[in-house]
Amino acid sequence: MSDWIMEAFLIQYPYIITFAMLAVCIYAIVLKSNLIKKILGLTIMIDVVNLFLILTGYRRAQGPIPPIYPSPEQVQMVVERAVDPLPQALVLTAIVIDMCVTAFAIALVIRIYRAYGTLDVRKIRELRG
Amino acid sequence: MEPLFEHAPILAIAMPLFFAFILPGLSLFTGRRFWGLLTSLGMGISLIMSALTFLNLSLLPERIQLYKLGGWIPPVGIVLEVDRFNALVGILVAFSLLMIAIYSMGYTSRDYGVQYYYILLLIMGAGLMGCVYTGDLFNLFVFLEVATISSYGLIAFRKDDRISLEGSLKYLVMSSLGINVYLLALAFLYNTYGTLNMADLAAKIHGGMSAGSPLSGAIDAFGFPKDYSLSALAIISLAIWTFGIKGSIAPLHFPHVDAAQASPASIGAMFSGVLSAVSLYALMRFLLTLYGGAPMPTAALVGAFLLLMLLLGFISMLVGAFMALVQTDLKRLLAFSTVANVGYVAFAIGLLAQERSWPLTGAGLLPIDAAILHIVNHTIVKVLLFLCAGGVYLLTGSQSLDDLGGIGRVKPSLAAALAIGGLAIAGVPGLNCFVSKWLLIAAALDKGGVVNYLGIVVVVISSAAMLAAYLRIIYAMFSGIPRKGLISGSIPASIMAPILILTALAIILGVYPQAILGYVRGASEAVASPAYWEYVWEVVRIK
Numbered sequence: 001m002s003d004w005i006m007e008a009f010l011i012q013y014p015y016i017i018t019f020a021m022l023a024v025c026i027y028a029i030v031l032k033s034n035l036i037k038k039i040l041g042l043t044i045m046i047d048v049v050n051l052f053l054i055l056t057g058y059r060r061a062q063g064p065i066p067p068i069y070p071s072p073e074q075v076q077m078v079v080e081r082a083v084d085p086l087p088q089a090l091v092l093t094a095i096v097i098d099m100c101v102t103a104f105a106i107a108l109v110i111r112i113y114r115a116y117g118t119l120d121v122r123k124i125r126e127l128r129g
Numbered sequence: 130m131e132p133l134f135e136h137a138p139i140l141a142i143a144m145p146l147f148f149a150f151i152l153p154g155l156s157l158f159t160g161r162r163f164w165g166l167l168t169s170l171g172m173g174i175s176l177i178m179s180a181l182t183f184l185n186l187s188l189l190p191e192r193i194q195l196y197k198l199g200g201w202i203p204p205v206g207i208v209l210e211v212d213r214f215n216a217l218v219g220i221l222v223a224f225s226l227l228m229i230a231i232y233s234m235g236y237t238s239r240d241y242g243v244q245y246y247y248i249l250l251l252i253m254g255a256g257l258m259g260c261v262y263t264g265d266l267f268n269l270f271v272f273l274e275v276a277t278i279s280s281y282g283l284i285a286f287r288k289d290d291r292i293s294l295e296g297s298l299k300y301l302v303m304s305s306l307g308i309n310v311y312l313l314a315l316a317f318l319y320n321t322y323g324t325l326n327m328a329d330l331a332a333k334i335h336g337g338m339s340a341g342s343p344l345s346g347a348i349d350a351f352g353f354p355k356d357y358s359l360s361a362l363a364i365i366s367l368a369i370w371t372f373g374i375k376g377s378i379a380p381l382h383f384p385h386v387d388a389a390q391a392s393p394a395s396i397g398a399m400f401s402g403v404l405s406a407v408s409l410y411a412l413m414r415f416l417l418t419l420y421g422g423a424p425m426p427t428a429a430l431v432g433a434f435l436l437l438m439l440l441l442g443f444i445s446m447l448v449g450a451f452m453a454l455v456q457t458d459l460k461r462l463l464a465f466s467t468v469a470n471v472g473y474v475a476f477a478i479g480l481l482a483q484e485r486s487w488p489l490t491g492a493g494l495l496p497i498d499a500a501i502l503h504i505v506n507h508t509i510v511k512v513l514l515f516l517c518a519g520g521v522y523l524l525t526g527s528q529s530l531d532d533l534g535g536i537g538r539v540k541p542s543l544a545a546a547l548a549i550g551g552l553a554i555a556g557v558p559g560l561n562c563f564v565s566k567w568l569l570i571a572a573a574l575d576k577g578g579v580v581n582y583l584g585i586v587v588v589v590i591s592s593a594a595m596l597a598a599y600l601r602i603i604y605a606m607f608s609g610i611p612r613k614g615l616i617s618g619s620i621p622a623s624i625m626a627p628i629l630i631l632t633a634l635a636i637i638l639g640v641y642p643q644a645i646l647g648y649v650r651g652a653s654e655a656v657a658s659p660a661y662w663e664y665v666w667e668v669v670r671i672k
Contacts, residue, residue, distance in 0.1 A: 022313075029306055038302050042309075049309045049316065056320040087319065090267055094312055097274045101305050104281055108298045115291035126292050127299070127387045 018052045021045075035112065035119045039105050046098040050091045057084035134185045138196050138209045141178035141223060142259045145171040149251035156244035165234030165623075168247040172230040172254055176223040179258070183216040191660065192651075195264075203264075204329045210264030213655040214501070217648055218410045219261045221505055225403050225512050226254040228627040233395050235621035236519050246286050253279040253399060260407050266318065266325045269411065270311055273375070276407075277304055280399065284392040296391020303384035307374035314367035321360040331419050334361075334427070335659065358426040365434050368415045369441075376408030377401075378475055379445040382468045389464035390528075394519025397460050401467040402512035406504050409474050413500065416478060417656050422487025432482050439479025439580065443587050445472025450591035453598040459518045459528050462598060463511065466554055469591050470507045470562075474500045476584050477569050480576050489657040495572035497653035498646075503565035505645065506638065510553045510562060513631035517547040520624055533602065534609025540620060544606045546632045551599030553635045556592045561638035566592065 025048060028041025059082065067082035109119065116124050148171035156164060186192050196209040211219070230250065237243045256276030263269050281304075285297035319325060322333050370381070377385035385405075389397040416438070420431045449469025456462040477500035486493060518528070520543045525532045537544040553560035570588060573581040638645060 026306070029302060035298065042302060042305055045306065046309055049313050052313065053316040053319075056316050087316070090315070090319075093267075093271060097271070097278070098305075098309075100278055101281075101301070104278065105298065105301050105305075108281075108285065108294060108301065111285075111288065112291070112294050112298060115294060124295050127295055127390055 014052065014055045018048055018055075021048045033121050035109050035121060035124075038121075039102065039109065042105070043098075043102055046094070046102075050094055050098075053087045053091050053094070057087035059083055134181055134188075136196070137178045137181040137185060138194065138211050138219075138262045139198065141175045141182065141219065142209075142255050142262060144174040144178065145226075145251045145258070146255040147171070149248050149255065152244060152248050152251065161238070161243050162234070164244050164247045165230070165237075168233070168251055169227065169230045171251055172223065172227040175254065175258060176220070176227050179216070179219040179223040182211055182262075183220050186211065186213055186216050192655065193660065204324055204326050207268050208264045208326065209262045210328060211262055212660075213648070214410075214413075214652040215261055215655075217501070217505070217652045218406065219258065221508055222257055222261055222403055222407060225398070225508055226257070228512060228516070228631060229395050229398055229403075230254075231623055232516050232519070232627045235623035236393070236395055236523070238621070240287065242286075246283065249279040249282045249286075250395075250399075252276075253283065257403055257407050261410060264327050266327060266330070267315055270308070270315060273311070273411075274308060276404070277308060277375075280388075280396070280404070283396045283399070284388050286393055286396070293391045296387045300384045300388035303374055307371045307381075310367050311371040314364050314371070317360050317363045317367070321357065321364075327414065327419065331659075332663075334419060334423050358430050361420065361423075361427050361430055365415065365420060365431070369412065369434065369437070372408040372412040372415075373441070376405045376412065376471055377464070377468050378441050378471050379448040379468055382445070382448070382465075386461060386464040386468070389467070389515075390458055390461040394460065394515050394522060397463070397518070398512045398515035401464055401515060402508045405467055405471055405511075406508045409471065409500075409504055413478060413497075413656060417481070417497070421481070421657060422659075432484075435479050435482035435484075437479075438475045439482055439584065442472045442474075442476030442479050443584065445469060445475060446587050446591040447472075450594035450598070454594050454601075456598075457530050459521065459530060459533070459602070460515070462530070462602070463514050463518060466514075466595055466598065467507075467511055469595060470503065470511070470554065472591070473503050473566065473569055473588065474507075476588070477503065477572065480572055480581060480584075483576065483578065487657070488659055492575055494650065494653045494657060495568065495575055497656055498649055499565055499569040499572045501652050501656075502568055502642075502645070502649045503562070505649070506561040506565045506635075507554070509631055509638070510550050510635050513546065513628060513635060514550040514554070516624070516628050516631070517543060517550060520620055520628065521547070523620060523624070530602065530605055533605040535606075535611025537607035538611065542625065543620065543628065546628045547606065548599075548603045549632050549635060551602055552596075553639065555596035555599050557596070559636075559639050561635050561642070563639060564642040 022045060025041045025045035029038050029045065032038055032041065061081040063081060065078065065081050067078055067085045112124065113119055118124065148167055152164060152167060155167070182194065185194060192213055194211040197203065198207045198209065201207070233246070233250065237246055253276050256272045256279065259272030260269055260276065263272060281297050281301050284300060285293050287293050315325065318330070322330055324330055324333065373381040374384060385400060389400050392400065416431070416435065420427065423431055446469050449465050449467070449472055453462050453465035453469065456465060477496045480496035484493065521533065521536060522528060524536060524540060549560065553562050556563045556566045566588065570585050573585050
């Protein structure tokens with residue numbers, strides 16, 4: 001029984017690690033009251049999702065080769081033995097976008113600190129009905 | 130004319146983006162009137178192009194237009210796929226964007242740094258049009274990010290007002306969380322099906338892995354046999370999470386409500402009217418076009434998720450209507466009424482939970498008809514209401530319901546438009562939202578069952594509560610004591626013109642709904658039919 005659990009863990013560990021880290025990040029985003037900690041949680045969450053996306057392109061193969069410029073005859077070999085390059089392209093796009101979000105969020109935090117004199121969301125509560 | 134028809138979908142996205150890129154240079158030696166006109170021109174071209182796309186569809190035998198970006202063939206390259214559903218939502222979004230752009234010319238006349246406002250507005254418009262027309266799920270992510278990031282800047286546009294900073298940051302944190310959750314859903318999708326093209330994906334979901342493009346095997350990246358229903362569970366729940374935050378389905382409505390209250394009124398219209406419509410569009414694509422009518426084990430799962438939509442719809446209808454009743458801030462009240470209206474659409478989608486006979490035909494399409502018609506009607510009326518709220522703000526300098534007194538005497542046309550919009554959204558007969566609510570109740574009666582009858586009761590209760598909320602506004606406007614310092618001057622024509630057009634549209638669609646019902650039925654046929662992926666797959670196979 002314990003062998004089975006160990007084996008399942010060894011094969012499924014990318015999912016397990018990803019979701020453990022996601023849980024930590026969502027805890028930080030939702031429950032921490034300091035704005036900087038919220039943004040840290042957001043940044044780590046972005047990285048975790050990107051890491052997971054890269055992991056999905058992974059291939060367990062003998063004699064791995066890079067996925068570069070295959071001739072038509074080599075396509076089958078690349079599919080079997082190279083990593084999938086598409087998730088990496090997706091992650092590149094996502095990284096650029098997320099850098100903008102983080103930069104904008106930090107700029108906003110600076111302005112909020114000037115306006116309210118605090119970073120505690122429990123004290124920044126003028127918006128309510 | 131022929132090439133223009135062919136390229137119309139991409140031009141509808143690219144023209145606002147093009148104007149956004151030339152505006153910074155031109156703003157160095159031109160004035161704010163020119164910037165406003167340029168923005169309106171960009172949105173106007175976008176509207177013309179989306180109208181051309183709409184017309185073009187009726188000429189095509191398959192009623193689907195495929196635009197290959199850069200000439201790359203579909204499963205690998207990014208494509209724009211426009212069917213009758215896309216085209217209807219696209220024309221609605223482009224029309225609302227044009228109204229908001231014209232309105233902004235008068236509304237921002239007292240602000241400084243307006244060129245940045247117009248640049249962000251154009252980029253947000255391009256992003257929203259892209260979300261509607263794209264046929265690639267990762268491209269949807271990129272366009273959603275484009276629209277969302279520019280919306281963060283737009284919320285904080287009046288940055289000296291510290292409420293807007295607070296609203297922007299609160300929206301940023303929750304909305305970025307939602308967007309990253311969507312990226313996680315895409316990771317699952319790509320890992321399972323090996324494709325991100327919507328039509329290819331739908332073919333694989335419906336016909337097994339042998340259908341569609343041969344891009345993926347039966348073993349996942351970690352050497353495990355794939356579990357399709359488990360991945361469908363992850364994908365759909367993450368998609369509902371994302372578009373629930375974007376489209377303000379309760380209990381995920383908090384960031385949207387804060388953002389709509391804190392932002393300028395024109396941006397509140399973008400959030401409550403346009404962004405919620407686009408999110409509901411994307412959610413319907415996920416739940417109905419991609420996963421609707423999937424073979425068993427997945428079908429049971431999708432049925433469970435549609436039931437979840439039904440319950441979320443109940444919660445949204447009640448939370449939105451009763452929270453709207455107790456608000457003291459005009460824009461926050463309008464945002465909560467959006468929550469209730471999104472709840473009607475979610476309820477309409479949820480009516481399909483017991484549906485077993487896919488693809489749908491005839492009376493089976495009634496819930497989708499109701500959902501699409503309500504999306505259209507709600508967007509028109511909610512944009513109208515937010516624009517009126519901005520007009521009130523210009524007159525009184527306040528958003529509080531206590532300061533509404535005397536508007537009815539000083540500016541009767543504005544007050545009448547606000548009153549008509551409020552009555553329309555509460556579902557008064559003769560105005561447009563009544564038709565879609567009537568259709569929704571007819572669909573629920575047609576389906577039968579205790580839960581659906583309970584839903585009808587909830588619809589009636591929440592409509593009554595919303596009527597009460599809007600009657601408070603109307604009463605305050607027409608009988609309240611005028612506030613000191615109420616400016617009795619005129620409101621610029623660029624503010625009144627969009628308001629009058631939208632009011633006229635709300636009345637016309639209420640009195641003569643036949644004008645749009647045929648198109649709505651066409652759109653719901655496109656949502657529920659396999660023609661979407663069958664046709665696109667046909668194109669791929671020929672290449």
